[in-house]
Amino acid sequence: MRSLRGNAVETERPVAQARRYDRRRVPWYVSIPVTFAVIVALFLAAGKFNWLPGLPNPFATRQVDRSQPAVLQSIENMSRYDAAAGNFQIVVDLDNEAKFMPSALLGSRTLYVAAGTVDSFVDLSKAGVTVSADRRTATIVLPHAQLAQAALDPKRSYVFAQQRGLFNRIGDFFSGNPGDQQKLNVLAAEKIQTAAGASGLTQRAEQNTGSMLKGLLGSLGFTLVTVSYK
Template sequence: MTTSIKRLPKRMPAWAKAITAVVLVLVVLFAGLRLAVLPGLRDLFGTQTHDRSGPALLKSIQDMSRYDAASGNFQVVVDLEKDAKYLPDAIRGTRTLYVGAGTVEAYVDLGSLAKNDVTVDSDRTTATLRLPHAFLGKPALDPNRSYAVSKQRGLLDRLGDFFSDNPDSEQAVQKLAVKHIGDAAKDSELTKRAEENTTGMLDGLLRSLGFKEVSVSYGA
């Protein structure tokens, strides 16, 4: 009578496990590369976006008494660099190149007019108006036309972004873009154009009401 002895499977050595793990990582990376290169495969495993936001709530209503007479479109390239003392940029530091596009409105405040700012003669043929100078509104950055061209970050900054969310990463360059757009609006002739357009609007309006002479001036 013969007895057969089954041999127990040998345990996989440590070096074989390491090689298997490396092969699995390479397979996963290769599969991800294939998904990125081939649009069909990428769409098969693509993500979907769902908007689950609640309804917008009306908080307040404000009556407007100003005439928006002109609008300027501006674009600025912001180059913001932050360095760390005693450390090279490759270790700690950031540099962002950002294109900011936005608009600035110029308006005339018609709600601040007093009774003596508008005079009409007895025949109702001549009207004289004294208006305040045009103002500049707050610059409005357009997110659809603003974008980061490049971002350079040191090793420590990249590690920090990896382990924590940083929603304010572009806030600094956006604030600078708004500031530069506002400064450019001040140096432009936007308020002058707004006063000219307001004068033309009032002149046409009053003449359509029967006035023969219309005089519009601007003061403090």
């Protein structure tokens, strides 16, 4: 009886150890995502840091410009006089909120500093000119000054801060699109265009155009030059 009990005890010990070992093992549905996340983190870190100084980094990348040469599509004859230009800067605060989920999981907020210029011009092709017989007096009637489209400066425009939810970061990682840059540019250009309309830029353009024409015709011998807008 003692030998049987001893054998029973000896045979039960490996089984108990195996059960305890099985309880310690990480489930497969947890280990696979964790392993994938570790591999991705190591790959991204290897691209930024050279772990073996003196040896070439196998994860290093280089930028190669394979763009095609620019193609001229059309040429337009310009008859306008660019009389004034305004430099603008604006901070675009774009917040995409989810209706039924917290922002930590779904949503994004971006602070975008945009800089651009807006030109104000007068169309000289529509000018009406009246000259006296003695060529001493001239009357010029011009259309009112207009605003050109806002032009953003990419060298002075940048994303200042950005917050994204967990699902947004995962989607951007797999899609390779870290943000909607085009939407930010369009929104910034619209706001700069609106600001230019309220800045008095067209009035300054009309004043500069009148001064330019009076100086030009005065050098040609005209003693009285009148410039008006309608």
